[in-house]
Amino acid sequence: MVEMQSLKGNAMKPKGRTKFFSVLLGILFVAMGLAAFSQLLFLGRIDDPGSDSRWKDDKEARLLRIGLVKPEVLNWSPRIILLHKFLSAEECDYLIAIAGPRLAKSTVVDTSTGKGIESKVRTSTGMFLSNYDRRYPMIQAIERRIAVYSMIPVENGELLQVLRYEPNQYYKPHHDYFSDQFNLKRGGQRVATVLMYLSDVEEGGETIFPSVGDGECECGGELRKGLCVKPRKGDAILFWSAALDGNVDSNSLHGGCSVLRGEKWSATKWLRQSRFS
Structure with a gap:
């Protein structure tokens, strides 16, 4: 047993x-x-830095909008990145408020003198912030954010430009890089651009890249070849005028489609090879 x-x-x-x-x-x-x-x-x-104490007390994270900015690669050559929620609503409204009383008819750069001249290529109104404006904490925060996401130092950036497009106003396709020696004296070539949308647009006002892709997109109520980005308040487009080999990229051709209804407010920052003076 x-x-x-x-x-x-x-x-x-x-x-x-x-x-x-x-x-x-x-x-x-x-x-x-x-x-x-x-x-x-x-x-x-x-997604909401204020809901987590680890982000609430992190000034750098709040300044850079960590967790809020959502990068979306739209194209690799030329490099085009859509930065969702790059600006806060308060920053957008602030830029519009300080620019509004100082708007004048937009100009284009004269390749022989480097000065702004009026042109039918561009029909918006706009203004450039001054070096004095760059002392304001909110402007410094935006410029710091641009530097981090583009990985180009703040001192390489030109003065921030704010633009307003009303119905039937546009900016025909153009390149941001220079083809003359005169404009290269102040910091070298423009290598990248950050285009920030300060408002929604009821209809029209898209940004078009005519040389990108084989499809069609709606630009100011018309179907056109290329890639189009619809303006959304707070979003920004980071695109490169220079290719990875350092040469200018002709495919970075871009334009502002006609606004059909409403207003389009935007802010542009051009970034140079070296310190802008």
């Missing part, structure tokens, strides 16, 4: 071990699930 009981006890040991490992695996799976869930909750909180 003793031998029979001993055999039964030994026969039950493998079953006990199997049960133990099953329980252990169950605990591991539960732990992994809880970890994944907590990460999702954390990522959700990042």
Whole structure:
């Protein structure tokens, strides 16, 4: 009888071990699930820096809008990146408020003198912020953000330009880079541009890249070849006028489509190869 009981006890040991490992695996799976869930909750909180104390007290994270800005690559050659929620609503309204009383008819750069001249190519009104304006904390925050996302130093940037397009106003396709030596004296070539939308537009006002892609898009109520980006308040486009080899990229051709209804407010920052003076 003793031998029979001993055999039964030994026969039950493998079953006990199997049960133990099953329980252990169950605990591991539960732990992994809880970890994944907590990460999702954390990522959700990042969308609102104010809801997480780790971001609330981080001035740099708030200045750069960490977790709010969502980069979306639209094209690789030329490089075009759409930065969703790049500006806050308050920053957009602030730029419009300080620019409004100082608007004048927009000009284009004269390649022989470097000065602004009126042209039918561009029918908007606009103004440039001054070096004095750059002392304001909100302007400094925007310029700092541009530098970080473009990876081009603040001092390489030209003065910020604010533009307003009313119905039937536009900017015909053009390049931001220079083809003359005169304009290269103040910091070298323009290598990149950050175009920020300060308002929504009821209809029209898209930014078009005619040399990008093989499809068609709606530009000022018409179908045209290329890639179009619809203005949305707070969004920004970062695109490069220079290719990876350092040469200017003719495919960076771009324009502002006609506004059909409403107003289009935007701000532009051109970025140079070296310090702009």
